[in-house]
Amino acid sequence: MTDLFAPADRFEPLALDRADVSLLRRFDLGLPDTELLAELVADTPWRAERIVVFGREVAQPRLSCWYGDADAHYAYSGLQLAPLAWTARLADLRRRVEAATGEAYNSVLLNYYRDHRDGMGYHSDDEPELGPAPAIASLSLGERRVFSMKPKGATGPAPVKIPLDSGSLLLMRGPTQRHWLHGLAKLARPCGPRLNLTFRRILRPSARNRAPA
Ligand SMILES: O=C(O)CCC(=O)C(=O)O
Numbered sequence: 001m002t003d004l005f006a007p008a009d010r011f012e013p014l015a016l017d018r019a020d021v022s023l024l025r026r027f028d029l030g031l032p033d034t035e036l037l038a039e040l041v042a043d044t045p046w047r048a049e050r051i052v053v054f055g056r057e058v059a060q061p062r063l064s065c066w067y068g069d070a071d072a073h074y075a076y077s078g079l080q081l082a083p084l085a086w087t088a089r090l091a092d093l094r095r096r097v098e099a100a101t102g103e104a105y106n107s108v109l110l111n112y113y114r115d116h117r118d119g120m121g122y123h124s125d126d127e128p129e130l131g132p133a134p135a136i137a138s139l140s141l142g143e144r145r146v147f148s149m150k151p152k153g154a155t156g157p158a159p160v161k162i163p164l165d166s167g168s169l170l171l172m173r174g175p176t177q178r179h180w181l182h183g184l185a186k187l188a189r190p191c192g193p194r195l196n197l198t199f200r201r202i203l204r205p206s207a208r209n210r211a212p213a
């Protein structure tokens with residue numbers, strides 16, 4: 001007999017060239033997704049980071065907050081981020097994400113897309129502190145939004161669109177950041193809030209330029 005629920009319980013690999021991306025549609029959060037969303041929205045000290053775009057300082061179109069081990073310092077979009085200490089909830093989610101993905105993480109970036117006007121431009125998470133082949137586990141909560149991926153330097157094919165549902169866990173690793181960009185488009189129509197948590201491992205300076213094992 002076919003087990004209808006099996007696909008939700010394992011990572012489904014996406015067929016992308018020179019990338020290692022897989023999606024676990026229903027990740028065990030330890031509590032209902034709606035409760036976790038409400039808790040994190042309420043309890044997180046959200047920041048509206050300012051960045052320089054074409055020489056002009058503007059607010060990022062989303063709120064964010066950075067947690068991690070005390071030594072997990074990170075520069076992101078030109079911002080120097082010192083992590084807040086893990087909360088009990090985020091430490092529990094980290095353990096669950098580590099068990100599901102078989103990778104270790106020492107930090108998590110929370111992004112809060114308040115409505116359709118919030119998004120994230122195309123980028124790759126290829127900062128040197130992540131090393132040459134980082135594993136990044138991306139947990140989504142709330143509104144379903146489309147995560148787009150396109151190969152670096154490509155003018156040709158349309159982006160790959162991956163709708164991310166509440167409670168899904170997307171895992172990017174290996175050469176993905178080296179060869180692909182990803183982003184989250186703003187929408188024309190109103191939608192509800194979405195949270196995204198990207199678990200990452202910041203390498204110590206001595207380990208940063210080493211080739212992957
Ligand atoms: O919100 C998302 O799904 C993507 C977040 C992301 O790409 C990032 O934080 O670097």
Ligand SMILES: [Fe+2]
Binds near residue numbers: 123124125182
């Ligand atoms: Fe990213």
